[in-house]
Amino acid sequence: MTDQVSMAPEKVIPPAPGSPVAAEPRKQRTLTADVWRQFRQHKGGVIGAIVFLTIIFLVVFGPSIHGIDPSALNVRERNAGISFAHPMGTDNLGRDTFAQILAGGRTSLSVGVTAMMLSLLLGTTIGVMAGYFKKLEGPLMRLTDLFLALPLLPLLLVIIMLFRDTLRRSFGPETGIFMLIVFVIGITSWMQTARIVRGAVLSVKEQEFVLAAKSIGTRERRVITRHILPNVLSPIMVSATLGIATAIITESALSFLGLGFPSDYPTWGRLLFDGVNFMQINPSRVIWPGLAISLTVLSVNYIGDGIRDALDPRIRGR
């Protein structure tokens, strides 16, 4: 005993159990503080968070700092390179690329995040229901298969053709089309999440702690929200971060087909596809929006990774 103490003098010896010091409960740790402490340990997550917050900051406040109207034409300065006035150059009509990226980011990010949340909500609900309730499994998973088997692009086209004008009339051209696109992306991208979540639920619900929870009289709803959901959180986190990426890219594809936002309304996807025709003359027109999409997707992925680790008590305890 004395040896140990002399070998590690800086180590605090824990008080013996039952002694008055041990009996006094230490300050109760809160979950949020624990999670935050662990998240800070995750380098990728922290860098991702910084990058993502910077992107959001730029997109929200950028247009008021960089005061050029993204749709202002300036034919004399078309296809300009990087300069102080135009940090990312201009396009073939002399519009400022940086201003367009900032304006486009607002739409792309909000579409991405909202659509991801919608698809996550749908996918998780359906996945949990199908995994937990045996009776619902058949119908729900066949529904999922049905959606997976649908040819997505024609479906998107039909939905948009059918509802675009009604929504535009009732909510205005921008809000209307925003809701439509979020809805369309949401209901066509939940299937993967549903399948993954169902699989995870199937294995978690066979664990003894679920039976143990039932044996102490826990309500069904509480079993799902407290014992099943937290244990399938990591696949959900992963599909959430991937979901943002898919949503941004699907929105780009829709814009490319002329079914997304109106052509004078910049989004990252739209800028990218507009730029493709000029790739030979002015490659920066593809590079900048591409970079914006990739950075967002990458940073969100790392944030998701960090959050997942931080939420897992087994990793947090290390």
Added chain:
Amino acid sequence: MVHAVNGISFHLDEGELLAVVGESGSGKSVAMMSLMQLLPMPPAEIASGRVNFQGQDLVKLKASQIRQVRGSRIGFVFQDPMTSLNPVFTVGYQIMEPLREHMGLSKKQARKRAIELLELVGIPAAGQRIDDYPHQFSGGMRQRVVIAIALACDPKVLIADEPTTALDVTVQAQILELIKELRQKLGMAIIWITHDLGVAAGIADRIVVMYGGQIVEHAAVDELFDDPQHPYTRALLDSLPGRHEAHEKLRSIAGQPPLLLKQPDFCPFSARCKHVFDKCLRQNPPLITVDGDHRAACWWDPETGGPRDVA
């Protein structure tokens, strides 16, 4: 469709410890889980029967009513402490769950009670360990936590489903000591499912031996070990190591337990029994009273070595 448990009947007095022994697949766990409707239904189904508990028939209770009984009046301890705690919540949270659900305690009261419970089951520095996660506990400690959860609302009955099978022998001894001590302190009745006859001998008041979904023998603990009646019980006792010469091979019971695809009209043990005769194949023996509370389901009488004299 497997008839996992058929026509069993037993009683449990207040403060008593009843051990249920039998090999794997003999229907011990299924019988006990069905008491509280904990089996997944479907596919499981309780075809008939009654469970009288404090004047209530538990089988007839609705889902919401049986929930009131689970945890508050009947506690359950499971076999594997490694998987019976939810890894994403602190043990304190999990002990507080039944307290808040059944006793309506506030968060603060529940926390205080949870610390008391952890101290009761012998976890040192309970005030600090309460905020730890299950993976920070060893197997024996976790089983103590599981027991604390089961005890949280002062249940009248504790059903322990092989609670020491997954633990090593020293920890098993500690848990057995703990259970003995808690039983004296709290005065609850315990049903202890095990396939370890040594454990059963050490703690039980009465023993029920199950085989093929039936109770084959029922006796007070000393009676069962002194004067086993059923050939299965005798074979089980005979297969214990240490009862024979050291160089001898371990004895086993040849054969497999039957697959009960329909209710048997013959003795389920007949295929493996040394004393089988024609009546065993024609009629499934009921529990026959041997001596007072000692009952065995067998046509063969070890006293005479011939058929039992049944009136």
